[in-house]
Amino acid sequence: MESDWFVEIFWLDEVDSTQRYLLDGLKNQTLKAPVCIGATLQTSGRGSRGNQWVGEEGNFFISFALKREDLPRDLKLESSSIYFAYILKELLAKMGSNVWLKWPNDFYLGEQKVGGLITNLAGDCLVCGVGLNLRRAPENFAVLDITMDAKVLCDAYLEKLKTFPMWKQIFSKFTLEFERSKAFSTHSNNLMIELKDAVLCEDGSLECNGQRMYSLR
DSSP states (O other): OOOOOOOEEEEEEEESOHHHHHHHHHHTTSSOSSEEEEEEEESSEEOGGGOEEOOOTTSEEEEEEEEGGGSOTTOOGGGHHHHHHHHHHHHHHHTTOOOEEETTTEEEETTEEEEEEEEEEETTEEEEEEEEOSSOOOTTOOOOSSOOOHHHHHHHHHHHHTTOOOHHHHHHHHHHHGGGGGGSEEEETTEEEEOTTOEEOTTSOEEETTEEEOOOO
């Protein structure tokens, strides 16, 4: 499904958090979806579970907001992290990267994390934040295995999102890749959960150790 919406992009030299900047703008109505905020340097990015995503200058930091009414009709909001992350993963793979998606929102090269994506609801909008190590990485993290300019990647990703594939199309491909996640763990309610025996459900959630976990972060 091709969308005709146009995403306005604001690129900042430096910001504490593209997601915080975007959420504040939506709240005080200085920004309106669909909109994207990008930055050359992010000093206090937001990661999963309230953690800080360490930013290095020249890496990829964007946050964008889309109207919920524009999303595919079969997309469960609880699985939007998988949906938007896998679309970016496919784009990077087409550009020559070996990056893969660990459930539900982490980009990996081999066994090292190279970035992540989080989604939040803000009124009638879905807000998505992305961080990728394009040039530099903290200790024990990886740098993307292809040379890529942040602004070029931002434009390409937002253009690809205009196609808005159905959730079932994305899920069918992610199902195959999910097997790689079973060698890792995830967090639920501040507890570390091993994924080796996890079962991936059709809505993108996991059944593991008698509990259901969703990917909305």
